[in-house]
Amino acid sequence: MRADVTFRTGPSVLVEQETGTDGLEEDDMTGDVTVVGGGVAGLVSAIACAEAGVRVDLYEAHGSLGGRGRATPAPYVAHEGPHVFYSDLPHWKWLTDRGLTGPLGLPALRQAKAGFVRDGRLRPLPPAGLARMVLPGRPRTAPVDETFHDWAARRYGERTARAAANAIGVVTYDADTGRLSAAFVWELFRRVYAPAVPTVRWVVGGWQGVIDRMEARAGDLGVRIHTGTRLSELPGGRPVIVATELSSARGLLGDDSLRWESGHCVLRDLAVRSDRRDRLLAVDLDSGGFHEAYSMQDPTIAPRGESLFQLDMPVRAGESAGEARERLDALADLTVPGWRERTTWQRTATAKGRTGALDLPGSTWRDRPAIDRGDGVFLAGDMVAAPGMRGEIAIFSGIRAAEGAVRAVRRSAKAAARGRVG
Template identity: 30%
Template sequence: MTEVVVAGGGLAGLVAARHLAEAGADVRLYERHGEVGGRVRSTRRDGFVFDRGFQVLFTAYPAVGRELDLDALDLRTFVPGAVVARPGHRATLSDPLRDPFSAVETLFNRDVTVGDKLRVLGLYRELRDKPDAEIFGGPDASTREYLRERGFSGKFLANFAEPFYGGITLDRSLSTSRKAFEFTFKMLATGDTAVPARGMGAISDQLAASARDAGARIRTDETVTEVGTDGRVELGRETDAADAVVVATDPKRARELTGVDAIPTDAKGCVTQYYAFDGEELDAGRRLLLNAESASPNQIAQLSSVAPEYAPEDRNLLSATYLGAPDDPDETLAARTARTLESWYPERRLDLDLLHTSRIEFGQFAQPPGVYDGLPAVRAPEGSVYLAGEYTEASSLNAAMQSGRTAARAVRADLDLQ
């Protein structure tokens, strides 16, 4: 029987393991942490759910329909758009085509111009049917340059694009590739933004269960320390050998194991804190609160309004995300969040209870203009070694799952698996 080792139990590794096992290979997956999922994990404590940083699932992702059972994930959805907030000011800016109840509020929102609203509708019509291959092909530019060229105002950039897309790409400067913007905009326009009722970690749990059901063996707390071009895998005190090795670790570790310098390792990080409070929920409901003034915090989400399962019945759960890697103590960040909310809601008194802090040093790899042209192929390593990771496609959950499928397809072709 053909033997395959998968190093890394994130989304890419789990998808690769499942497809290879389904093809008849003897698959052994090694994950260095005590649980699978990589960056897509959740902690459940005292009735609360804390994801590893603020994460959402775009249901329009092409890989979602191929790899996930959405009904089993029991998704809870956000309302399209957001609430733009600054001291003494909150205003809804939504998609009137998908959220008609907010049409009047959006129409009279002065945080962006009337021209901006018309240009957004133009983008919606243009991008919703644009093929992904066309989005990622052709010339590139920064998101800021792209939006400026299309005539969007400085108000639109500062009040909406910077905090909203900054939260998605962890880059409030909008220096990320226009291709990332166009793809994300298409996903937002054609599907829902959601979280599973049991947390984002339910996605990894489902992929792991599918891999096991297909016959893959998953071992946690096992670190791959070396990969040979002949299929040899070092596990500290143990050596394994296979006909092929799929390296699906984080980018830095993948570069160390394979020697492929094209793997991007420039990181975008963030810190997400979770707080509980009592009383009525905030009027933003299932919409994001965007900080129109600064990235401290960049956005706040009322998670228990989106997914009541994230908190006990008698409490509300908020998350606040700070971009970059601020090294301020947890209590300092929590106090800053409290002051920010107090300035946005001067009519409310919110006593926040800090529950959990998630510091993500490597949330995404940097995606400046032109980055996609230099990403490594799955067959980039020498010998019988393959890559599976978002860094072969783009920085997203979709790219991670797609890369696992692509790597499995390459192994199957090279080893003549069904």
């Protein structure tokens, strides 16, 4: 089932819909490689193929590129989910080597206030048990075949285990992160919270700025970009990279096995008149919610004198999106005091089945849908067999898919050359 995202701004309701036409003629596809999908994974795939000297046609069903990296137009530049990068994996170097990140932003020291919601109260420091989990000497890995809750509760206690699972809800978008593989959750928890040289990076203009630079890079390399065009079947005679959501890839490839666990959450983008009480970050240790300001490190994304936040709340099993939004509003009451009276703009969204890969006990990223599907078909996106979280998975899988497609093109060229000689 395809998961749409519904945005609400004021009284009107805007539903994101795919547009475009089916049934391109083979003559319209002149590239050596076809990329289906113009999100982060598709753009990375197209760039990597073109850099290897391969001609690329990229098809995107929507009227613009970017997928979940898209943002709303100025003056309020809001994204479909948190929009930071971490620089501790090679995907960051791949981006920076090509100048795709652009300038970086930092919050002023006076604005860099954090908070932790515990037992319904906003506190300036995490509980002692949670802090002890990231002290030096703690294990670097956890078991793959055990739930994070069971493993963490045995080592640190039940209450601390639940708080730690909720602390990483911003990455999983899951209301029961404790049910996931201990190895999966522990790696994410250490990346986000363990004391180290900070690796989080805020890019000015957010992911939309990165998408714009990717699109320009692809164009400079000669990638033919076709927006508003949906392919209903795979083109023959050339390698194809399918860089869509798994739900779309299932239909295009006719492969019902293309499934993986993902999250379900509600989000609220919220612009308010600035107040000295506003804070940069807040982690909801009770429910897995999260609050972050983006205008504090990047004033270009909101009008002067206003602060732009994003808050998210995982939807619990059996809970409606409306009930989850009530909990989200309660989080906003704590983290953005007086927000209802201060609001200048807002948008809500529900994300289900499109929030990145989650690994259940007994599984790792290597068990996710394989990138190489055989017969010159490759899969890329944020829920396939590549490491990292969300956008990182999309970037790594896009690079891997491109490498496979380029090898396939070169093998085909060599075979053709041998045939002509013979």
